[in-house]
Amino acid sequence: MRTHQLVQSWLEKELGAGRLAVGDRLPGERTVAEQLGISRASAREGIRVLEAMGIVRAGVGSGPGAGTVITANPGAALGSALRLHMATSHLPVEDIVQTRLLLETWAAAHADGSSAAMAEAVNLLDSMDAAALDQKEFLRLDALFHVALAEAAGNVLIGAMMSSLRGSIEGYTLRLTRNLPDWEATSARLRAEHRSIHEAIRNDDGACAASLIARHIEGFYEEAGL
Structure with a gap:
């Protein structure tokens, strides 16, 4: 299974189990990488694919708008x-x-x-x-x-x-x-x-x-x- 598919499968399970929902922020790249047993670079790549698919939105900087947020688009x-x-x-x-x-x-x-x-x-x-x-x-x-x-x-x-x-x-x-x-x-x-x-x-x-x-x-x- 490719890296982005691992990240996508993980997110599907988290959403299905109710541990994450639309509007929530994803854990950091390091946390995602550790949970999946992959490198941070691979986790970053998987999250970028999710962003391109319209599933998440990446914010920059700090504050309320920062972090990667799960969207519904x-x-x-x-x-x-x-x-x-x-x-x-x-x-x-x-x-x-x-x-x-x-x-x-x-x-x-x-x-x-x-x-x-x-x-x-x-x-x-x-x-x-x-x-x-x-x-x-x-x-x-x-x-x-x-x-x-x-x-x-x-x-x-x-x-x-x-x-x-x-x-x-x-x-x-x-x-x-x-x-x-x-x-x-x-x-x-x-x-x-x-x-x-x-x-x-x-x-x-x-x-x-x-x-x-x-x-x-x-x-x-x-x-x-x-």
Whole structure:
């Protein structure tokens, strides 16, 4: 077993046993090394891998913010892995689209129209109405809107998965816009569809919201020739 896997396995056991929890500080590198029978350098390497995975956050200096703190940010690790796989073409765009349909139709059907995430979705819709918005910024806001809808469903894992997909969604939708015959017409249609989806969720019509978001996602990719 590699060093970072030893450290990860140790942390899983500590969390499972209740000896550590989110928000707690990890023991120092020396203590971790002694418990696992490895060198301090190896313990440091393992903790750095955990930090890259979004499981811990390293603080510097002294005081309340110092030390390595256990966090809860699964989207960070998932997002990094997905972006790398997209870059190496291990995850075809078609697979991402199908995954989006599965996640987002469920989320739209269960979204809480009164949630804080839906309030953020409205702010994003208003930002997308800005006249001087370029394609890249529009699609960034668009991806954030879809993440907000997923978070409004209240399922932490669904929200984290959509958050992790956000960078990938931004990247390939921007590439696909080159295939669109009329970006102005497409963006106007997307804005209108966003508002309709939001309205259905606000009216507590989950079935309608799920149907609308499915047509919304499929329509863009069909128009772009996918």
